[in-house]
Amino acid sequence: MRRWPSLLAFLLLTLAAAGTASQFLPDAWYAALNKPAFNPPNWLFPPAWTALYVLMAIAAWRVWKSGGLSVPIAVWVVQLFFNAAWMWLFFGLHRPAAALVDIVVLLVLIVGLTFAFWRRDRWAGAMLVPYVGWVAFAAVLNHALWQLNPAA
Secondary structure, three states, rough: OHHHHHHHHHHHHHHHHHHOOOOOOOOOHHHHOOOOOOOOOHHHHHHHHHHHHHHHHHHHHHHHHOOOOOHHHHHHHHHHHHHHHHHHHHHHHOOOHHHHHOOOOOEEEEEEEHHHHHHHHEEEEEEEHHHHHHHHHHHHHHHHHHHHOOOO
């Protein structure tokens, strides 16, 4: 039972990142962009991100409870920063090129994090696989939006 407060702490950290990111949502600028055919509908993003945030919190908690504060946990915190920064760069500042740089860094961080978590706890590593897939897709989408809207 003593470990449940630490799970709550990881959930609160991910919710803080999500809350920060949600300050910058799609707006008229985004609605006016040319979008690729594979652009998902806007309603898909909130449930997808909710599931991903819960999975990444549980994964980090599992790694933390097996090893305490460690390099993988520090990298997990850093990736949360890049995760939240993407929304600010893309939707807040309307800078798809800068957001693309951010999301590529984020993707590299979470791929490394997935391997690091996997070495400590296979379930934790497996929980990050959907996150890797989603962010890889988001990076491709970000690139396509940037290419289709060079003046953006």
